[in-house]
Amino acid sequence: MSFVVGILVRGCAMRMALLFSTLVFSIVALPSPPSWAYRDHFTPEQKALLEKIQTVRIEAIALTDKGAVDAAPIVELVARRIGELGYRVVSEAGPPHDVVIKVKCEQRKTWEGTTAAGGDADLPDAPSRLWKGPACQMTYLLGHMKVNWQKEVRTEFEDAGQATQSVNAGDPGVYALGKLKEVLAVYEFPLLLAAEWGQPGRLLKLLDRSDTPQARKVKILSLLGEMQADEALPKLREALKDRNLAKQAIGAMGNLGKEGIPLFVEIMNTSPDVEVQAAAAKGLGQLGGMHGDASVVAPLLAKLQDAKTDWSVLTEVAWALGKIPDKQSIQPLQDLDKKLQAMRDPENVPLKKLKEAVFWAIKQCDSWEHIS
Numbered sequence: 001m002s003f004v005v006g007i008l009v010r011g012c013a014m015r016m017a018l019l020f021s022t023l024v025f026s027i028v029a030l031p032s033p034p035s036w037a038y039r040d041h042f043t044p045e046q047k048a049l050l051e052k053i054q055t056v057r058i059e060a061i062a063l064t065d066k067g068a069v070d071a072a073p074i075v076e077l078v079a080r081r082i083g084e085l086g087y088r089v090v091s092e093a094g095p096p097h098d099v100v101i102k103v104k105c106e107q108r109k110t111w112e113g114t115t116a117a118g119g120d121a122d123l124p125d126a127p128s129r130l131w132k133g134p135a136c137q138m139t140y141l142l143g144h145m146k147v148n149w150q151k152e153v154r155t156e157f158e159d160a161g162q163a164t165q166s167v168n169a170g171d172p173g174v175y176a177l178g179k180l181k182e183v184l185a186v187y188e189f190p191l192l193l194a195a196e197w198g199q200p201g202r203l204l205k206l207l208d209r210s211d212t213p214q215a216r217k218v219k220i221l222s223l224l225g226e227m228q229a230d231e232a233l234p235k236l237r238e239a240l241k242d243r244n245l246a247k248q249a250i251g252a253m254g255n256l257g258k259e260g261i262p263l264f265v266e267i268m269n270t271s272p273d274v275e276v277q278a279a280a281a282k283g284l285g286q287l288g289g290m291h292g293d294a295s296v297v298a299p300l301l302a303k304l305q306d307a308k309t310d311w312s313v314l315t316e317v318a319w320a321l322g323k324i325p326d327k328q329s330i331q332p333l334q335d336l337d338k339k340l341q342a343m344r345d346p347e348n349v350p351l352k353k354l355k356e357a358v359f360w361a362i363k364q365c366d367s368w369e370h371i372s
Contacts, residue, residue, distance in 0.1 A: 046142065046145075047198065049098070049142060049143075050142065050196075050197040050198055050199075051197065051198045051199060052098065053087070053098040053099050053197050053199070054087065054088055054098055055087070055088045055089075055090060055095075055096065055097045055098050055099075056082055056087045056088065056089050056090070056097060056098065056099055056100075056101055057089070057090050057091070057092075057093070057095075057097040057099070057100045057101070058075050058078050058079055058082070058089060058091070058100070058101045058103065059075075059100055059101070059102050059103070060074040060075045060078065060102070060103040060104070060105070061103075061104050061105070062074055062105045062106075062177055063104075063105070063106045063107065063110075064106075064107040064171075064172075064173025064174070064176070064177065065107055065108060065172070065173055066173055069173065069174075069177070071103075071105070073181065074103055074105055074136075074177075074181065074184070075091065075103075077181055077184055077185060078101060078103055078184065078189075079091070081184070081185070081189070081190050082101065082189075082190050082193070084190055084206070085190050085191075085194050085202045085203075085205075085206060086202055086205070087190075087202075099140050099141065099142055099197075100140060100141040101138065101139075101140045101193075102138070102139050102140065102141065103136055103137070103138050103184075104136065104137045105134075105135070105136040105137075105177055105180050106134065106135060106136075107134055107160050107172065107173045107176040107177065108132060108133065108134070108160070109131060109132050109133065109134070109135040109137075125151050125152060125153065125187070126150065126151070126152060127150050127151075127152040128152065128154070131152075131154055131158065132158065133154065133155060133157065133158030133159060133160065133176075134154065134155040134157075134158075134160055134176035134177070134179065134180055135152050135153065135154045135155075135180070136152065136153050136180050136183070136184055137150065137151070137152045138150070138151045138152070138153075138189055139151075140193070149196055151187075151189060151192065153180065153183045153184060153187050154183070155176060155179045155180060155183065156179075157179075160172040160173065160175060160176035163175065163176075163179075164176075188216070188219055191203065191206075191216075191219055191220060191223055192223070194223075195223040195224075195226070195227050198227070200224055200227055200229035200231060200232055201231070203220045203223060203224055203232075204224070204231070204232060204235050206220060207220045207221070207224075207235055207239075208235070214244055214245070217239075217245055217248075218245065218248045221236065221239060221245060221248040221249050221251075221252045222248060222251070222252060224236070224252050225251060225252025225253065225254065226252075230259075232252070233253070233259065233260065236249045236252055236253050237249075237263065240263075240267065240276075243273065243276075246271075246273070246276045246279070247275060247276060247279045250264070250267065250276065250279040250280055250282075250283050251279065251282075251283070253283055254282065254283035254286035254287060258287060258291050258293055260283070260287055261284065261287055261288070261293065261295065261296055264280045264281075264283045264284045264287065264296075265280075265284065265296075265299045267280040268280035268281050268284065268299070268303060268313075269299070269303070274310040274312055274313055275312070277310070277313045278310075278312050278313045278315070278316040279316075281300065281303065281313055281316040281317045281320050282316045282319065282320060284296045284299070284300060284320050285300075285316070285319055285320025285321070285322075285323040285324065286320075286323070288320065288323060288324040289323035289324055292324075293324075294324055294326055296320070296324060297321065297324055297326045297328065297329060300317050300320050300321050300329075301321070301328070301329060301332050303317050304317050304318070304321070304332055304333070304336065305332055311350045311351065311354050312350060314336075314354055314357075315350070315353050315354045315357045316357075318333065318336075318354065318357035318358045318360075318361045319357045319360070319361065321333065321361045321365065322357075322360050322361035322363075322364040322365065323364075325364045325365045325367070326365060327365065329361070329365045330362065330365045330366055333358055333361050333362045333365065334362060336358055337355075337358045337359065337362060340354060340355050340358060341355075
């Protein structure tokens with residue numbers, strides 16, 4: 001009797017260990033949350049204020065090793081850039097305004113910025129504790145509340161004196177601030193603020209303009225997806241027609257609602273571009289996993305069993321199936337795995353990636369089959 005009980009206990013322990021390992025892997029595999037996921041917790045009233053922001057006031061200071069200098073050029077630059085999204089800018093403290101954008105540019109950074117790790121500190125444009133060279137730091141005030149939204153741009157050089165000598169540019173402070181202005185002129189802080197404030201309409205208008213550069217459209221699509229802005233779906237559908245934007249549009253749609261599933265299935269099955277097919281398969285995995293929707297399994301399995309499917313697409317299909325574990329996926333995945341294992345080509349990188357994806361998907365589906 002004790003022997004039987006021991007077996008049962010060990011069996012339960014093994015199942016719990018398997019479940020725990022699966023959950024750990026799932027947590028590790030989750031995508032990093034967007035920057036505004038780390039911001040201060042806003043009340044519904046504060047969120048409503050953010051969404052209604054129309055008028056912006058800009059405050060800037062510029063510091064060199066010799067002291068403060070005129071910050072008017074920085075204010076003008078920031079005002080022009082933020083105006084690109086239709087915001088009205090006031091320069092004085094008196095006129096009514098909804099928010100204050102604060103910019104601090106320094107030849108030698110003195111403020112340490114955000115925390116050492118975690119949250120916005122892990123983002124490329126977050127304030128760096130290690131950087132002591134020329135930098136501009138940006139934040140904003142909602143009423144009298146300083147919001148935990150901090151961005152930093154830096155020059156390519158850390159020592160303004162050495163950089164100035166190398167090009168014989170004269171005063172290091174003037175040179176450093178000039179280079180910082182060049183960085184601010186291309187840094188997409190206006191897009192980030194519109195996303196932070198929950199205003200996808202401004203991004204959509206900019207996306208629709210014919211003079212918006214391609215790289216900026218890609219950034220807008222990425223932000224719309226991270227914002228999970230359902231009203232962006234019609235524009236994302238249009239972007240699918242542009243080969244240069246299709247992959248980014250699909251990636252953005254992968255963060256939207258379940259209504260994107262039929263469109264992803266259609267793209268995966270009809271697009272002549274294998275990269276777009278692969279992106280659509282990946283999107284199906286994201287949506288299926290996010291919403292627990294097993295309806296994506298059948299079209300993914302059909303693609304998996306299609307002999308004409310490109311290896312790169314098969315790889316994304318396998319990853320997607322692993323994100324929505326289903327017992328009906330096990331046998332087709334095992335059949336494909338058997339064929340792949342017969343292929344011995346260590347130099348074939350696409351084959352190696354496909355094998356890894358299929359192996360992982362089998363483990364995920366088989367694990368859940370035993371647990372459930």
